[in-house]
Amino acid sequence: MLFLTVAAVSAALIAGAAWGLWGRLPKGLEGFLVAMAGGALIVSVTLELIEPASHHVSVPALSLAVAAGALVFTGLDWLIEKRTKGSQGAGLLLAITLDGIPENLALGVALIGAGLPEVAALAGSILLSNLPEAAGGAKEMREGRMSRGRIMLLWTVTACVLAAAALIGNLALADAGDEVLALIRGFAAGAVTASLATEVFPQAYREERMGTGIAVTLGLLAAFALSTLSGG
Structure with missing residues (x-):
């Protein structure tokens, strides 16, 4: 189950990059899909990460951990944007890597002692967000005159790094305390x-300016329904 889930989530990056290079999809639809994935992640973060964690640490300690994650991501994301300003696609690739490491680490941790239905919402929303983000990044890189072969190599390496993060989260932390x-x-x-x-x-x-709110709501409802069916 671990390897199947990790492979499915990471392969979404490669499939997304291929979609961006050779596929054809309206930008509005891409934005709608990204917004849906974001809505699903809201539910997944709450039910699969924060809520289970609240059973083992105090609210102040958990709040500090959540705040630390937000601060570290924001700081590193700002640094990446500053250093890659004007480089088509590169900033998005680095942002996805930075974003994906904690996401996949969390996925690996969530899989410890859990059945597949319990992590389906988190894995599914990460997969759905990886697809359109990778497609957009690969398309921008191609517009910047980078070869298709090099673009696919970069996204494949990124997928491997994120898969390793999930495996580390699951295997290296299997004996860690609650x-x-x-x-x-x-x-x-x-x-x-x-x-x-x-x-x-x-x-x-x-x-997709006008449809963003609707898409976020649909993603939220879909993830909540999935968590309800899986007993989350």
Whole structure:
């Protein structure tokens, strides 16, 4: 189950890059899909990360972990944007990597002692967000005259890095205490939440302004329904 879930989520980056290079999809639809994924992540972060963590650490400790995740992501994201300003696609690739490491680490942690239905919402929303984000990044790189072969190599390497993060989260932390896992979940939740505000929703709004709110709501409802069916 671990390897199947990790492979499915990471392969979305490669499929998304291929979609951006060879596929044809209206920008508005891409934005709608990104917004839906963001809405799903809101539910997943709350039910699969923050809520389980709250059973093992105090609210102040959990709040500090969430805040730390948001601060670290925001700071590094600002640094990446500053250093890659004007480089088509490169900033998005780095942002996805930075965003994806805590996301996949959280996915690996969530899989510890859990059945597949319990992590389906988190894995599914990460997969759905990876697809259109990778497509957009690959398309921008191609517009910047980068070869298709090099673009696919970059996104494949990124997918491998994120897969490794999920495996590390699951295998290296399997014997960690509940408190440690709870704080890691909180940190990852903060990082993912910050990425929604700085990367996911702004991108969706640029590409599909009028439908963003509807798409976020649909994604939220879909993730909540999925968590209800899986007993989350």
